[in-house]
Amino acid sequence: MGKFEKDAKELLEAIGGKENVAAVTHCATRMRFVLNDDDKADKDRIEKIPATKGMFTNAGQFQVIIGNDVPTFYNDFSAVSGIEGVSKEAVKSQAKSHQNPIQRLVGTLSEIFTPLLPAIIVGGLILGFRNILEGVQFGGSTIVENSQFWSGVNSFLWLPGEAIFQFLPVGIAWSVTRKMGTTQILGIVLGITLVSPQLLNAYAVNSTSAAEIAKNWTWDFGFFTMDKIGYQAQVIPAMAAGFLLAYLEKFFRKHIPEAVSMIFVPLFALLPTIVAAHAIIGPIGWKIGQGISFVVNTGLTSSLSWLFGGIFGILYAPLVITGLHHTTLAIDSQLIADFGSTNLWPLIDLSNIAQGASVLAIYFLHKKNEKEAEISVPSTISAWLGVTEPAMFGINLKYVYPFVAAMIGSGVAGMVSTIMGIRANSIGVGGLPGILAIRGTDMLKFTIPMLIAIVVPFILTMFFRQAGIFNKIDRVGSGVQDVFDTATLEGNEEIKKTTIAAGTQVAIASPLNGQVQPLSAAKDPVFGEGLMGQGVIIEPSDGTLVAPFDGVVSALFPTNHAIGLISDQGAEVLMHIGMDTVKLDGKGFTAHVKQGDTVKLGQKLIDFDIDFIKSQGLIVETPVILTNQDIYQPDTEGDIPRAVKAGDVVVTATKR
Structure with missing residues (x-):
């Protein structure tokens, strides 16, 4: 009997049976299905399967998060279902056939604009800073009028700021x-x-x-x-x-x-x-x-602007789920080109703030749930810095009522923003720093809808939970449902038989030279929101991955872009080189170990070509995460972010 045979059978039934599977493959952490009918998938049943850690739908694929045991799970699934997997490109092609023309258009826009976002965001920050220099007045004159130094800085910053948009x-x-x-x-x-x-x-x-x-x-x-x-x-x-x-x-x-x-x-x-x-x-x-x-500009400046702003504020978060929000980037850019500013982007910023406020309310409601706090706190911070996927997928959509509260709060704030005629000079980073992109004359006014986007979702989340509105799984008095249960350690059998004393610590060293950052900064929400475990991400400065401790190679993905290790004390770590690098099919990666090998701290595991990965439009940030946090408590070491060398301790895992 296969290790995951029972769970694989359960998953096959939960997704609608063999006849509902058009294609299946897997990456380093997830089973990727193209289903003939997504509605036949019983998501509640899937969540209760011990081996699954979550699910979501993206680009026509129904993805079930398994963890670094996914190759084993995949083999057992193939055995019990009789379905042979296909290549990832074939799955993507099959997934596109399930998308309507609008979904394909949105996917295309996303693939075009996503690589441009870093430059656009930096340009927005720079222009936002110039807004302050040119718009904030002290004693009747602006900063640039009072200071030759800041006037020079303002003039110089035109070079990178305006050039990005020009x-x-x-x-x-x-x-x-x-x-x-x-x-x-x-x-x-x-x-x-x-x-x-x-x-x-x-x-x-x-x-x-x-x-x-x-x-x-x-x-x-x-x-x-x-x-x-x-x-x-x-x-x-x-x-x-x-x-x-x-x-x-x-x-x-x-x-x-x-x-x-x-x-x-x-x-x-x-x-x-x-x-x-x-x-x-x-x-x-x-x-x-x-x-x-x-x-768009007419709608947001007409006598019914308040209605337009309110509806857009409510609907923007659902647009993020479907991917349609990528179309707004093109509209914002066109508004700036035609009118010198955009009245749409402030509404997007308020939606980000509202999602973060709802997660903050959940944190206070569930503050005794330490495991959930590991998700909710970084998700709040992430949303208030402009990245809402961890908040939405990690917390709000799981409970539903905080998501609805955020939508309503965003709608109210959007109405107020449009009534006040607030516009942005550029596309900013989103969240609380988004105020830097607002026109200098509107910055102070924008604090009012920002405050509404925080207070209204927070209060409504509290109220909805107390009243049981939009709330089926988190009723007052029934106890908080732990939706973040993960499977127990599935690794080296000898390690599992060994009794490890509580309080035992495992030092997890950096496997790379580079810059270490908090895990919440990860671009992929599955890692960023901690669904796979807690840890850090590292932006490598060279292409060599080494062992972070003495242990055993528990999993090595066939394309060599991800590897799992178990320490001699039983701490299980996954290292995933880059994001979406599975699509490279092993090009640019060379493994120096195989599954089951015993390794020592600092031993070379994988070489990878950073330049090649980046040339394919992919990022190389590498999550280093402790996947069995039900057994070990992870704590980051030292100041983050900071530069690290391979061998520097970045996480300490303590046996619970």
Whole structure:
């Protein structure tokens, strides 16, 4: 009988049986299903299976979190179900066939804009700081007017701040070619041709007469002319041109002999795209973008703005769950390009704050539940810094009533924000620091809806729990349901037979050279919200992973991007190199050990190519987590964040 045979049978029945499974595979921590009918999956039953630690649906895949024993679980599942797994790419392809056109569009937008977020967020922070320098007054004059130093700083910060948004089409065109798997440097060149200094800057078009454009800003080809107009900060023209370039490149690669493809494919793909971008795509895309931003801006400035703001405030959190929230980034960018500011982004910021406030209320309601506090406290902090997935998936959606309370609080705050006419100069980091992106004249006013977004969800969460509204599993007097129960240690049998004294400590050393950060900062919510256990994440400075203690290799994923170890005292640790690196299918990873090997502290486990991983648009931050925290209590060591060397102790695990 397989180790997980009973649980695998239970899971098969809970997801609707063999006939409901269109495809299945697994990564380092999760079973990934494409189901014919997601509604047939009994989520309550799945949560009660001992081996499962949670579930969620993403990009058409129904994912069940197992942990670093997932390879064993997968084998047992295949045995009891008779279903053979397929490649991850096949599962992704099958998942897309289950998505409607809107879901596919949203997925595409997400893949285009996600790699650009770091630059956009940094640009928002910088512009927010410039808002303070230029907008906050002391004694009737601003900071830049009072200080030559801060005036110089403000002027210098234009370089990185405005440049990010001025040259946004370069990033968009690059990201499209990256997503389409075509030549990325051609995307960069295309983007540059949309924002070249030889063109009339998009920000100056409205103040330039048609006669002047016809005289000084046109290409004259004799029998026709084209306007020499740039597309700074324009989203739709850059995306449309990027897709045209990608499709032309793919077309010509199929029809041009390989011997001359390096010369003629780029030529025939790039030049027609540049012409089309300035003659057709750009002008049409600009009008479409202006139309969308006009509709949104009108809705948020009309006599019914309060209603528009309230509805959007309520619905934004559900949009995050579906992934549709990625569309708002393009709309915000277009609003800023057309009107110099956005009245939509403040509503998004308030939704982030509201989700964090509801989690904070849950913490106070359940403060005796120490295990849940390990999730709720970092989730609150994360939401108030602009990342709501840990709060929503880790706490609010599990109980439902705090999620509803946050939606209502966000709606009320959104109504107040729109009534007050609050706008943002840029897209910020979200959460409490989001005030830095607000117009200088609106910053003080924005504190009112921010306060509403904290107080209303907090009070409503308390009330809903007391009254039993939207609440089936957390009734007063019934005791808090522990939805974070995890499976017991499933590792080396000899270790399990050994009695370890309570209070025994295991020093978990850094397996990498680099920068250690709190686990809540992880980009993947499954790790960030602690569903797999507690620990830290490390941003590596080189590509060598070593053993964090003396122990045994309990699991080595076939693609070598993740490895589990059990210490001689029974502490179980999972190290997952990068996020979504499973899709590399082992490229860039070399393992120096195998499952079952005994290892010593500092022994080389895996080499990985950081540059290659990053070139594929993936991040290399590596979670180092204690997965059997029901047996060992993890505590971080030293100040975090900080630079560490392999061998420096980052976590101490104490036997309970």
